[in-house]
Amino acid sequence: MGKFEIKTDNAGKFRFNLKAGNGQVILSSQGYSTKAACENGIESVRKNSQNDAMFERKTSSNGSPYFNLKASNGQVIGSSEMYSGTSAMENGIASVKKNAPDAGVNDTTA
Template identity: 40%
Template sequence: MANFQISRTSGQYWYHLRADNGEIVQSGEGYTSKASCENGIQSVKANCQPQRFESYFTAGQYGFNHVATNGEIIGRSEKYTTAQARDQGIQVVMREAPEARVQELS
């Protein structure tokens, strides 16, 4: 089962969504408070529909942005070497994020 991990670095809170294999699938922006980071995670969980993902290819790498209904980017993928691997990453987020538990590392 995937899980969200919250950490604090340089005064900001960050989340990473880790797949069950331990790989980071998606990361959030830096938040000024833990509550804001937790709200970001809730937004990720609520926006796991296919139309909320924007795939891209740039500089020889594939990736995706996870976008909320207001158009704000709520998560960015890790970089992938193939479109198939990127698409599998999107599938992991859609399938696992809604029920993923949250773990605080800091």
């Protein structure tokens, strides 16, 4: 089963990663100024990950596919790693859909 991990970055911003059951990071957030905003971001991932239209499939400048998960207001709430190919990216999206709704939260900032 997947889990969200909340951490702080070097600039003191709160960030979360969604990890699959095998511990691999499948979605990373932007930096949030407060922990409450970060927790709201997690709830938004839980809700929006079930709508395929919220996944924006992209290609980086070096040709690697990746995806962003967007909220209903169009704001990006999480981004994936770069993938080796489109099928790997689609597997990543499927993993977010499967893991996000019931993922627990591990807060490493406390």
